[in-house]
Amino acid sequence: MSTSLERRNSLKTSDSKTDEIACYERMLEIREFERRTNELFAAGEIRGTTHLCVGEEALNLGLATVLNPDDVIAATYRSHGIALAFGLSPHSVMAEIMGKSTGCAGGIGGSMHMCDSSVGVLPTSAIIGGGMPVAAGAALAFQIQKKKNVAVAYFGDAATNIGAFHESMNLAAIWKLPVIFVINNNVYGEYTRIDLSTPIEDLHIRAESYAMPHAKLDGMDIYAVQSGMQEAIDRARRGDGPTLIEAKTYRFSGHSRADQALYRPEGELEMWQKRDPILVTEQALTKKGLLDTAKIEEMKAKAVATVDAAIVQAKSDPEPTAKDMFSHIFTSQKVG
Numbered sequence: 001m002s003t004s005l006e007r008r009n010s011l012k013t014s015d016s017k018t019d020e021i022a023c024y025e026r027m028l029e030i031r032e033f034e035r036r037t038n039e040l041f042a043a044g045e046i047r048g049t050t051h052l053c054v055g056e057e058a059l060n061l062g063l064a065t066v067l068n069p070d071d072v073i074a075a076t077y078r079s080h081g082i083a084l085a086f087g088l089s090p091h092s093v094m095a096e097i098m099g100k101s102t103g104c105a106g107g108i109g110g111s112m113h114m115c116d117s118s119v120g121v122l123p124t125s126a127i128i129g130g131g132m133p134v135a136a137g138a139a140l141a142f143q144i145q146k147k148k149n150v151a152v153a154y155f156g157d158a159a160t161n162i163g164a165f166h167e168s169m170n171l172a173a174i175w176k177l178p179v180i181f182v183i184n185n186n187v188y189g190e191y192t193r194i195d196l197s198t199p200i201e202d203l204h205i206r207a208e209s210y211a212m213p214h215a216k217l218d219g220m221d222i223y224a225v226q227s228g229m230q231e232a233i234d235r236a237r238r239g240d241g242p243t244l245i246e247a248k249t250y251r252f253s254g255h256s257r258a259d260q261a262l263y264r265p266e267g268e269l270e271m272w273q274k275r276d277p278i279l280v281t282e283q284a285l286t287k288k289g290l291l292d293t294a295k296i297e298e299m300k301a302k303a304v305a306t307v308d309a310a311i312v313q314a315k316s317d318p319e320p321t322a323k324d325m326f327s328h329i330f331t332s333q334k335v336g
């Protein structure tokens, strides 16, 4: 079984270029993982709630391939795809969702709390905007330690109306922190369309208030994500400070397991599905002669088998004990 770091590195070829087929394969894995997760919750086989990232796979993979494993990302509760793209195994994510001790957070966090420090996945947060000050803090640590690493804060469109967004952007700009704020603008915040809660369409222009460079990119296209992120990453590594990036995506599912998204205008989902990130990648790779129908079918079948094996294993894994609730609260390390 490969480690998270090995899975992360497998997205690159031996000469450090993006392995496009490996990325496509990982996107299929995320899509299948979310399909099964939804099914398991609907069948009452998993307790609690879950937030699917279907439609956001290109953004997930784009970020995983432009960042290095020793960079960090502070993401949200909608992050099964981030976790899988950044290298966590389907088993470690599924076991966490099922509350099993083999999960990435020992089964104590559940669906909203992914983490793996070996690949820079800081604990994801259910608090809207919660990851932004954390990413800014990680960037400050890199700056103080004179490291060339970058931190990414990954959050939703609705989070741009939270105080922590403005506070983090302001400090990051003043201190020229190596942080990139990435808005996953998937059009909805819970049950509300973004235009009902926010008076501007392009959210990235908010960076103007902080004299911060900003840009938008097509979050449905992995190549657009990679090229759009690069300038921001180079800027941060050079020591020239933060950037605000807005990735335009669409939330294909409802907000959470309880939501059928009946409030969406008719035809909206279908319109976005024409730009399904998996379809977009499939078409690009087929055009390049790297994929054909037989290979696509073979890879889809492999994703089904991989996710199924992860579920079978996670189901038979043990639950954490009552004592485990008290682990990871106090550090055993001496500070100072």
Ligand SMILES: Cc1ncc(C[n+]2csc(CCOP(=O)(O)OP(=O)(O)O)c2C)c(N)n1
Pocket: 076, 078, 126, 127, 128, 129, 155, 156, 157, 158, 159, 160, 184, 186, 188, 189, 190, 251, 255
């Ligand atoms: C501080 C805070 N306020 C409110 C909530 C309730 N809440 C949960 S999800 C959500 C909407 C977030 O939407 P967005 O930031 O666009 O992310 P998405 O779910 O679309 O990925 C809200 C308001 C919360 N979790 N935390």
Ligand SMILES: [Mg+2]
Pocket: 156, 157, 158, 184, 185, 186, 187, 188, 189, 190
């Ligand atoms: Mg949203």
